[in-house]
Amino acid sequence: MVSHPRLFLSPPHMSGREQEYIAQAFESNYIAPLGPMVERFEQSIRDLTLSPNALALSSATAAIHLALRVLGVGEGDIVLASSFTFIGSISPILYQNATPFFIDSDTKSWNLDPLLLEEAIQKAPKKPKALILTHLYGQCADLDKIIALCDAHGIALIEDAAESLGATYNAKQSGTFGTFGVFSFNGNKILTTSGGGMLVSPHKELIERARFYSTQARDDAPHYEHTDYGYNYRMSNILAAIGVAQMEVLAKRIEKRRMIFEWYRNGLTGIEEIAFMPELPDARGNRWLSTLTFEHTDPNAIRLLLETHNIESRPLWKPMHLQPLFNSALSIQNTTSETLFQKGLCLPSGTQMEYNDVEKVCSLIRKALL
Numbered sequence: 001m002v003s004h005p006r007l008f009l010s011p012p013h014m015s016g017r018e019q020e021y022i023a024q025a026f027e028s029n030y031i032a033p034l035g036p037m038v039e040r041f042e043q044s045i046r047d048l049t050l051s052p053n054a055l056a057l058s059s060a061t062a063a064i065h066l067a068l069r070v071l072g073v074g075e076g077d078i079v080l081a082s083s084f085t086f087i088g089s090i091s092p093i094l095y096q097n098a099t100p101f102f103i104d105s106d107t108k109s110w111n112l113d114p115l116l117l118e119e120a121i122q123k124a125p126k127k128p129k130a131l132i133l134t135h136l137y138g139q140c141a142d143l144d145k146i147i148a149l150c151d152a153h154g155i156a157l158i159e160d161a162a163e164s165l166g167a168t169y170n171a172k173q174s175g176t177f178g179t180f181g182v183f184s185f186n187g188n189k190i191l192t193t194s195g196g197g198m199l200v201s202p203h204k205e206l207i208e209r210a211r212f213y214s215t216q217a218r219d220d221a222p223h224y225e226h227t228d229y230g231y232n233y234r235m236s237n238i239l240a241a242i243g244v245a246q247m248e249v250l251a252k253r254i255e256k257r258r259m260i261f262e263w264y265r266n267g268l269t270g271i272e273e274i275a276f277m278p279e280l281p282d283a284r285g286n287r288w289l290s291t292l293t294f295e296h297t298d299p300n301a302i303r304l305l306l307e308t309h310n311i312e313s314r315p316l317w318k319p320m321h322l323q324p325l326f327n328s329a330l331s332i333q334n335t336t337s338e339t340l341f342q343k344g345l346c347l348p349s350g351t352q353m354e355y356n357d358v359e360k361v362c363s364l365i366r367k368a369l370l
């Protein structure tokens with residue numbers, strides 16, 4: 001039997017220039033955390049997003065934590081958040097001893113439902129301080145309505161754009177609509193530095209504050225003087241070198257992810273029980289993962305079948321309001337995210353995939369549904 005190499009969900013895809021930039025970092029001996037590659041990486045994010053301020057960090061989780069800290073979110077404060085998301089979006093609320101309030105999704109974007117947001121603001125036991133809004137699987141939420149509500153009620157918007165680097169809404173980059181935007185460079189994201197994050201904001205003083213907290217909150221003195229406490233959250237210069245090379249190919253990576261999505265859509269046309277993740281009319285996602293739902297078939301059966309062919313797939317995120325950790329948390333629900341979790345599947349979407357790989361996945365699914 002021929003053994004096929006494993007088809008992963010979303011493996012790293014190097015551009016080829018990473019080692020050259022890492023070598024430059026070595027030559028300059030900027031092995032120590034900060035250095036010129038960090039500055040170049042941040043500049044590449046400013047160039048892409050047109051956000052004037054960017055701060056490279058050790059992870060997106062750290063970036064969300066810093067955003068909450070800078071906004072003064074603390075014990076007893078309510079933070080509204082997308083329920084249909086990954087835990088890294090939410091655990092920083094707990095780090096700050098604040099109270100999460102989860103909001104379910106709409107069916108047209110799979111992201112936070114603005115109608116439920118309005119209801120949550122009315123029902124919250126006190127005025128929420130912030131909203132952490134996830135742009136899931138690379139697609140923007142219904143931003144116009146959400147921003148209008150945040151503005152009307154004085155709620156700070158933190159965009160969790162961990163999955164949506166390069167996605168746009170009304171031709172504006174995801175992550176640039178809120179007080180803060182957050183990107184991830186974790187191993188399975190559209191670009192990776194093996195691990196890393198970025199915080200952006202239109203407000204220079206807020207990013208300066210985040211920078212202060214990210215490097216142990218050291219006061220301006222020759223010795224180590226502290227009037228406040230911080231974290232060790234800055235990105236290393238070596239990892240930033242990988243990021244610089246990765247950013248050079250972002251546009252190509254988005255084109256490929258979108259193409260893979262179209263290959264799947266074409267390969268599975270005519271199967272009535274299958275529906276793909278929709279895209280809002282004014283938005284262009286990066287299609288980080290190709291995701292679909294099955295109306296009747298158990299997606300877990302499909303996942304296990306693909307597994308026997310050494311193909312990795314994964315259920316959609318389990319909503320936060322269904323997690324044991326949050327069984328007594330505040331939440332406002334329709335049934336959208338729960339249904340998506342039950343019926344959905346993420347298909348392999350790595351940008352090194354060829355048409356034949358996609359075709360193989362499609363034919364296995366087609367056969368299973370016959």
Ligand SMILES: *Cc1c(COP(=O)(O)O)cnc(C)c1O
Nearest residue numbers: 059060061086088089162184186
């Ligand atoms: C990956 C991810 C995060 C966390 O990113 P890290 O860089 O791994 O901390 C947060 N939110 C969402 C939606 C993610 O997909």
